[in-house]
Amino acid sequence: MTQSTLARSWVTSANGHRDFPLQNLPLGVFSINGAAPRSGVAIGDCILDLLAARDAFDGEALRAVDATAGGQLNAFFELGRGPRVALRERLLALLGEGSPLQAREAEVLHRAADCQMHLPAKINDYTDFYVGIEHAQNVGKLFRPDNPLLPNYKYVPIGYHGRASTIRPSGTEVRRPKGQTLPAGQTEPTFGPCARLDYELELGIWIGQGNAMGDSIAIGEAAEHIAGFCLLNDWSARDIQAWEYQPLGPFLSKSFITSISPWVLTAEALAPFRQAQPARPAGDPQPLPYLLDQRDQAAGAFNIELEVLLTTASMREQNLPPQRLTLSNTQYMYWTVAQMVAHHSVNGCQLQAGDLFGSGTLSGPQPGQFGSLLEITEGGKKPIELASGEVRKFLEDGDEIILRGRCSRDGFASIGFGECRGTVVAAR
Amino acid sequence: MTQSTLARSWVTSANGHRDFPLQNLPLGVFSINGAAPRSGVAIGDCILDLLAARDAFDGEALRAVDATAGGQLNAFFELGRGPRVALRERLLALLGEGSPLQAREAEVLHRAADCQMHLPAKINDYTDFYVGIEHAQNVGKLFRPDNPLLPNYKYVPIGYHGRASTIRPSGTEVRRPKGQTLPAGQTEPTFGPCARLDYELELGIWIGQGNAMGDSIAIGEAAEHIAGFCLLNDWSARDIQAWEYQPLGPFLSKSFITSISPWVLTAEALAPFRQAQPARPAGDPQPLPYLLDQRDQAAGAFNIELEVLLTTASMREQNLPPQRLTLSNTQYMYWTVAQMVAHHSVNGCQLQAGDLFGSGTLSGPQPGQFGSLLEITEGGKKPIELASGEVRKFLEDGDEIILRGRCSRDGFASIGFGECRGTVVAAR
Structure with a gap:
């Protein structure tokens, strides 16, 4: 059993969530209240707003976050494995129990039920x-x-x-x-x-x-x-x-x-x-x-x-x-x-x-x-x-x-x- | 025989040209000397540079020219028939014999042989x-x-x-x-x-x-x-x-x-x-x-x-x-x-x-x-x-x-x- 399988999130709905516990962390593109589509991470019943939380990332993980900008993940997909893994590691820390990000919950989390999901990327072929x-x-x-x-x-x-x-x-x-x-x-x-x-x-x-x-x-x-x-x-x-x-x-x-x-x-x-x-x-x-x-x-x-x-x-x-x-x-x-x-x-x-x-x-x-x-x-x-x-x-x-x-x-x-x-x- | 079939161009290579006489006026995307691709019109052995000649257009024709900007004709294609016809009418006048544009030949015309052609549009499907x-x-x-x-x-x-x-x-x-x-x-x-x-x-x-x-x-x-x-x-x-x-x-x-x-x-x-x-x-x-x-x-x-x-x-x-x-x-x-x-x-x-x-x-x-x-x-x-x-x-x-x-x-x-x-x- 690896460390991460035991890890729990301060987003309480994530723990035991059918789809989106801390171990998943899928990316997507969402919009809320008619604003322009932007990238987020599913966590329990919520979505982490990557733009709102941008200052919590640095290095390769920040490079990955910035590549998710603009409402399409194509540039992020193009980065490949390295930045994607760095982003995942940072997300595991930020969304895990004890993270200081919890204090900014109202700022960086949306209820998924309030959001509209979009295609995650421009599909070329x-x-x-x-x-x-x-x-x-x-x-x-x-x-x-x-x-x-x-x-x-x-x-x-x-x-x-x-x-x-x-x-x-x-x-x-x-x-x-x-x-x-x-x-x-x-x-x-x-x-x-x-x-x-x-x-x-x-x-x-x-x-x-x-x-x-x-x-x-x-x-x-x-x-x-x-x-x-x-x-x-x-x-x-x-x-x-x-x-x-x-x-x-x-x-x-x-x-x-x-x-x-x-x-x-x-x-x-x-x-x-x-x-x-x-x-x-x-x-x-x-x-x-x-x-x-x-x-x-x-x-x-x-x-x-x-x-x-x-x-x-x-x-x-x-x-x-x-x-x-x-x-x-x-x-x-x-x-x-x-x-x-x-x-x-x-x-x-x-x-x-x-x-x-x-x-x-x-x-x-x-x-x-x-x-x-x-x-x-x-x-x-x-x-x-x-x-x-x-x-x-x-x-x-x-x-x-x-x-x-x-x-x-x-x-x-x-x-x-x-x-x-x-x-x-x-x-x- | 319509008027335009008699019309001749001041671009002398266009008159009797196998492909691109004044009556054709196809659009395309070209680049020259390593510059960014831009739109042009084939006329004889030359290409009319639509960006360089932009100030010679107005109204619907100018709207059409502006939609050809950026090295892709998609927005121009999207405009449909009206602006396309307006552009054609204006091009017939500008490239026809007696047009004042002739005085600006060095500024608005390139030799096609000096240019590289690109795909005219982003092809979605x-x-x-x-x-x-x-x-x-x-x-x-x-x-x-x-x-x-x-x-x-x-x-x-x-x-x-x-x-x-x-x-x-x-x-x-x-x-x-x-x-x-x-x-x-x-x-x-x-x-x-x-x-x-x-x-x-x-x-x-x-x-x-x-x-x-x-x-x-x-x-x-x-x-x-x-x-x-x-x-x-x-x-x-x-x-x-x-x-x-x-x-x-x-x-x-x-x-x-x-x-x-x-x-x-x-x-x-x-x-x-x-x-x-x-x-x-x-x-x-x-x-x-x-x-x-x-x-x-x-x-x-x-x-x-x-x-x-x-x-x-x-x-x-x-x-x-x-x-x-x-x-x-x-x-x-x-x-x-x-x-x-x-x-x-x-x-x-x-x-x-x-x-x-x-x-x-x-x-x-x-x-x-x-x-x-x-x-x-x-x-x-x-x-x-x-x-x-x-x-x-x-x-x-x-x-x-x-x-x-x-x-x-x-x-x-x-x-x-x-x-x-x-x-x-x-x-x-």
């Missing part, structure tokens, strides 16, 4: 991967019963470019998209609101230091190029997707909105929850050398419990609690985040601070672990029953999806991601 | 379409002999998200990418430099005024949301593409670099070269209502001649001229640029000023009109012979590809896009 192998198999069965997992899957960390302009923080409403769909048994499409709206449970990865175009990031260095992590809901219009996706992949079926949790969890906070990359089943190929690193294989994966909850308008009226749809884990990633970075840049593609990756849907192998309704209802064939007496094949207007992520380990303080919420509203 | 139906058929035959054109093609303006971070202006070297490829007859991939490097001849479309997330841009308004046009080379690694592209589309096979011509041609300059959307062959479906507009059908297409030239290191040593590989035309687009805008936003996807679209490869139906080596050599099966005695299946290190675009019509001054060049250099 967004890439969505497909590393959840159980999801790939489940969906592959629906789209291609004969070859659910394509021959490249176990060699290539499959990904595609996503739409950056419509990534929004938790709480942004999800307007049901309109588009072309091909009704069953027809040969001509119709146009109208999506009838098969779905969620996808993903881990989000924030890129830190980038690379010059033409250079590659070696697998052994790749983890150093990651600035942090969040939750990501890759909202999907399944009927639009099925009709549009050949031959160039998903487009309008995904680009209407992508929701993320607003707090950026660091590699340092997640360090106790690293684990070995699960052994590849017998017969699976070894990763090619540019994707293979001993340290990454030994500790490049994560044990993060991921949960999806649903509330409907009727459930809220009846005061019924949110109903769990999914309980999964990041351990079902077939590729590590370092492998994703190494692969993305191996052709010389330039990554930049503030780029965002999605992991792809992280389903587990068992019912109850499926990370989308497409998998849970087998494409709408098996509706689910809700506690309210309602049934769902896909999402209806008024439905709210809540993603949660949580890390637990004996002897360590549990930490969480906060929530990623979105409520479906009717098509215009 | 890049989307590559697939509207060249001849290309789609030619490539479809190679990848899917049984169904070259998928069932959605004549209903959906197919597109996918591309990588924005690696778009570069003409002249940037093209580093041969490395990646996974599946050798013929093998079941396991190998890793190494791309062996099937190709070009793709495309029209680039700059987005002007955007839309709020959740809103759509109606087809009748879509043309007003386009800021201008360029040439685009969607460099492609065919061997990497063939192995990686299922099921989510091209990724690393395209993201190593995309080259564009640096000058932004306006709708006003291209107005004489508009034409009716070519009639759909009998039996083709009508566009769905959200893609159908009478004015767009009547004049939404373009007659722009597009050319691809190749020089090799050996050809340059022998002083042989560039050899034409492709002579095509924008009239082979199955969908108009307005249809691309309307489709992209119909699901509520937010477009922003400075977004870039590629048309997709614009091949014609005849040999000599194919817009990629993949089509010309039938996937490498039919190498081409060059005047130097060399042969090519795909591009080799040292090869330079030059795209050109040109508009001609009786009674109107011809205008052009300038060049989009790139030379292949060896993999690292």
Whole structure:
């Protein structure tokens, strides 16, 4: 048990907090009372205002604080590990019990409930991967019963470019998209609101230091190029997707909105929850050398419990609690985040601070672990029953999806991601 | 014949200039002698420095000039048609014969040969379409002999998200990418430099005024949301593409670099070269209502001649001229640029000023009109012979590809896009 796992904060709501104890300290961008967005640190039910507390930092930690200015964390992400760790060490001291900062509580702390969260960075490019192998198999069965997992899957960390302009923080409403769909048994499409709206449970990865175009990031260095992590809901219009996706992949079926949790969890906070990359089943190929690193294989994966909850308008009226749809884990990633970075840049593609990756849907192998309704209802064939007496094949207007992520380990303080919420509203 | 087609410029190199006569007036971003990038207008062999000439503008035209400040045209693109037209009218007067600006030539004009061109805007999102139906058929035959054109093609303006971070202006070297490829007859991939490097001849479309997330841009308004046009080379690694592209589309096979011509041609300059959307062959479906507009059908297409030239290191040593590989035309687009805008936003996807679209490869139906080596050599099966005695299946290190675009019509001054060049250099 390390020192920090015992440490407590003078922010009393932090001690035992589900998401944000002293051991987490994620950064984000918030605003309060209509002021300009600025950077903060989640601590219990509060946010530490880094601008207000700026004079409590010096050296590398101050350099990090100053890089968070302006309502975007891109420059902070670009600084890399050294200043980030210095900031964390100083925050542990400042927010720990006995810190003189406590005397300035009214000046430097805001109640999170009074604040509005924003995107933590300007997202230059967004890439969505497909590393959840159980999801790939489940969906592959629906789209291609004969070859659910394509021959490249176990060699290539499959990904595609996503739409950056419509990534929004938790709480942004999800307007049901309109588009072309091909009704069953027809040969001509119709146009109208999506009838098969779905969620996808993903881990989000924030890129830190980038690379010059033409250079590659070696697998052994790749983890150093990651600035942090969040939750990501890759909202999907399944009927639009099925009709549009050949031959160039998903487009309008995904680009209407992508929701993320607003707090950026660091590699340092997640360090106790690293684990070995699960052994590849017998017969699976070894990763090619540019994707293979001993340290990454030994500790490049994560044990993060991921949960999806649903509330409907009727459930809220009846005061019924949110109903769990999914309980999964990041351990079902077939590729590590370092492998994703190494692969993305191996052709010389330039990554930049503030780029965002999605992991792809992280389903587990068992019912109850499926990370989308497409998998849970087998494409709408098996509706689910809700506690309210309602049934769902896909999402209806008024439905709210809540993603949660949580890390637990004996002897360590549990930490969480906060929530990623979105409520479906009717098509215009 | 309109007044402006007769008009001549006091910049004598502009009169009869292949690309940049007085009737064109494209905007771009240049730098000279190491100074910060700033905006300019191409006129003959020169560039009008808009900052140096600022005091010659007023009203809406001055508002447009001021929006071009800072080395990025995004704010200018966002202004839309009114200020853009006002700027054009004023430029026609200022650069026309008899203008008092001639007396300030040394102050306001630079020789283009002395300047370096930059990307004209910060590109937020890049989307590559697939509207060249001849290309789609030619490539479809190679990848899917049984169904070259998928069932959605004549209903959906197919597109996918591309990588924005690696778009570069003409002249940037093209580093041969490395990646996974599946050798013929093998079941396991190998890793190494791309062996099937190709070009793709495309029209680039700059987005002007955007839309709020959740809103759509109606087809009748879509043309007003386009800021201008360029040439685009969607460099492609065919061997990497063939192995990686299922099921989510091209990724690393395209993201190593995309080259564009640096000058932004306006709708006003291209107005004489508009034409009716070519009639759909009998039996083709009508566009769905959200893609159908009478004015767009009547004049939404373009007659722009597009050319691809190749020089090799050996050809340059022998002083042989560039050899034409492709002579095509924008009239082979199955969908108009307005249809691309309307489709992209119909699901509520937010477009922003400075977004870039590629048309997709614009091949014609005849040999000599194919817009990629993949089509010309039938996937490498039919190498081409060059005047130097060399042969090519795909591009080799040292090869330079030059795209050109040109508009001609009786009674109107011809205008052009300038060049989009790139030379292949060896993999690292």
